[in-house]
Amino acid sequence: MDSTSGSQQQSLNRSHRLLLFSVFVIATCGLIYELVAGTMASYLLGDSVTQFSTVIGAYLFSMGIGSWLSGKVDGDLFRWFILIEILVGVVGGCSAPVMFLLFEHVTSFRVVLYAFVALTGILVGLEIPILMRIMNAGVEFRHLVARVFTFDYIGALLASLIFPLLLIPYLGLIRTSLVFGLFNVGVAVYILYSFRETVRYRRRMATLVAGGSLVLVAGFVFAERIMSYSETLAFQDKVIYSKSTPYQRIVLTRNNRELRLFLNGNLQFSSADEYRYHEALVHPAMQAVPAAARVLILGGGDGLAVRELLRYPALKSVTLVDLDPAMTQMFSNSEMLLQLNKRSLLSDKVHVVNTDAFNYVRTDSSLYDVIIVDFPDPSNYSIGKLYTVKFYEEVSRLLQERGIMVIQSTSPLVARRSFWCIAHSLEAVGFTTVPYHVYVPSFGEWGYVMAMKGHLWHPEGTLPDGLRYINRNVMKTMTSFPPDMAEVPTDINKLNNQVLVNYFEEEWAPYEH
């Protein structure tokens, strides 16, 4: 053997090893894309067995199409291979971020999902056969097949292990998909500059590589923003509406059974059982003032409490004060939501005021027979101000002597001190109180406090027809508290101590995820 052929043999070995290493990398990438798609489908569509099974099936089938197509590929195989690598890198790499971004905006997400699965599968299916044809020169076929598939399967093993153990916990789905996209592009670069055969089109391919990597790197840098833009992961059900207003983030989700409203990620109601919550909020108070003509609602921009109020024919006017015009507009315009609140906000009797409740009660000088206070839970200091004695003093001015006020007061079971703190703060202003509670499946055990100016609560009116939850018996039993929700001593909630927010934080903390 002379020295020339020896060095030729060496360089052949070297390029052979190089190509085998490429097999290993692209095999790892290929399986990662499959896992990304499967995980994405089970995150977003639920039912992971079905999703994984169909995604894997479709992916393998697409790979089959790719392999078949490889038979049609002719000409410069290096060129084809590099091109395919860049394409796999970009398509596979961008699959996760693009699916995340599109999820909320397309009517049929499955079309997008399977389009990605098919395209990636076809491209991945093309890779190995073409690579084998490149490597075929100078190697015995049985060795070639043995080596290529060995590395193919090792790559697959590596991918299946690092995906759940390292990649998802440390990189997350979006960054994992992008990083492996870059690996594919890396293989393209590697081949492009390792083989003399590619000299002619190096410059053109280099432009493609630069473009592709730029897209992937940009995706990697902005992955956090992509995640926060797509909030789908935070909700169990399909998001059918979402909007950010200056005050809050409004999200509506739906599944077969129910419609749910979330404000800043907190559940406000589920259409399946909101009737329990709203009947319990409105009717006990209204029963004690059967001739009530003027009612004030603070909060409750969904119009569901108004729906209950409009069952009373004696009622002349309802003033609804809700901070966020987007809420009241949404519940006055959307046909689906109008069905839920029975077009209550469109009634002639209803007067909607979009302003903040504290300033409203400080400046209003009307008198009301019933006042319904339906604020979000006191989970931060600015909402906490709406549960202080100072606020109750101001509302007290607006309540008729024989009137009654009712306040939604969080869960007496989960947040026992918070609940009784609200009752005690009302008492500190001079109200007599009637605390009560009901069971709302999507919330759990829920509490309210009625407040009156010295008189007693006598629910003597006639209950309107069509109620599904409240009746005489329920009203009798709801004021009785079992020992695990019974009264506990608390401080009074004031602007300058905000004890309620602290109670609430402590009591709900174990329930935060």
Add this chain to the structure above:
Amino acid sequence: MNTDRPEMPSRREWLRLLAGVPLAAVAACSSKNPYSHITGGIAGANHKVGHLLRDGAAIPAPDEYMEREIVIAGAGVSGLSAARWLDRKGHNDILLLEMGERTGGNAVWGQNKASAYPWGAHYLPVPDAADEELAAFLQAAGVITGYRNGLPVFNEYHLCHDPEERLFIHGHWQEGLLPHFGVPGPDRQQIAGFMQHVAALKEEKGTDGKYAFSIPLDTSSADERWRILDTITFAQYLKERGYTSAYLLWYLNYCCKDDYGMGIEHTSAWAGLHYFAARRGRAANADHSSILTWPQGNGFLADALRAQCGNAEIKTGVLLYRVLPHLDYVELHCLMPDTGKSFGIRAKKVLLSSPRYVNKHLLAGDISNRISGQASYAPWVVANITFSSLPQGRGTALCWDNVIYGRDSVGYVYANHQSLTPPVGKGVITWYLPIQAGSDKDARMQVYKRSWNDWVKVIMEDLSIAHRDIHRFVENIDVWVWGHGMIQPVPGYIWGRERTAAMRPVNDRIFFAHSDLSGISIFEEAFHQGIRAAKELSGMS
């Protein structure tokens, strides 16, 4: 970074380029001025008009004169307080002159779409129930709404809402300003020991039966036992008593900077202790350490004082530049810098509620020397920062007062804190920096020289310690430079002879009122200085 591109990148270069793309992106972002989107400018600080006085510019003598009974110069808290008191005592010819465009002095305030905000003083501790004058004013202003069991009931809208204070220390926002998060046991013991020490001092009385430390400070005991503390620095005092904890000393240094514009090394020990031991406030509906505050800070109190000035006439934009005492009247020369016109006043009596460094230029000769003395002032830089949101670190949520451990600045107050409306994105914080370097004149010149861009950088770097990437959320920064922010109670100032000499009236015609004459720049002192001088003027002292 080299931007020349070779004809054809080699393989190695390609790899380097690929690896470098994320770095290059970062470099491209950081080389750009990260603050270029922030608007604002240097506000207020009309030191140029003031310097007309200092430089003795040739101002034409007035040719027109008016006659007035009482003229008060300076519509800060002491001047307004004097005008209010005199008006209530039935004086009906009072003219109050103010050089600036607005009244309020150190309590001036501003406003934008996000909130009203202070430019200086921003709170009042719940006052001593024994301070009847102050209580009467607060009741008329709606701050005290009544009395229960003999104790004042404070308006709950004005009491600082919860949560009040937090400190960023060891990467975490702890509740309260006394360091405790990650603070070792021995340090905590020293801190607790010091707080006990000052709590005991609060109740100490001298042989004259007066409290050792009181507000107004001239009502404190004359007992040598305590007055001698005015001859040493607070740092000396602490060292002698074995207080060595770095955390405790940081806290005390912070307190002195906050109230006196200088650290414990320069503050008189008497003044340092006064900060902790002079307040015996009580309330029916708040505890003794509670404070009162408003979105516009003490601008609320200054406006309330002005509203209680009755018939007193107030003229702003008038620079009083000369005061000439005569046997039976006082001649005043005034300039309106806007028009360049000057006029004169012949007043029966004059009350100068301007600071001592200004008075020096108004009067001549021996009197000038006597009233100006050796007063030194701390320059302050105050910035109002409008943001779209405030990224928070770990720990306690945004409070009214927010301090970062170990910094030159004394932190910031949140102007929207007292708001009853849920925050709609935007908010304003007011950031405070006392300038301590060098002699105060040098420090002042340094402060005036710095551009708005320099301040934005200083402020953003300071805040980014606790709020990562805060600059991205900041929309506007307005900066106010106070060349003479507050009087500094260095050793010997409060109980030295000069201070009492400076208070003495001239010919029973010119009277002096300013918190400079107390040596502590707080609302209560200015309020009482105004009343003291007004009493002297009307012969009631």
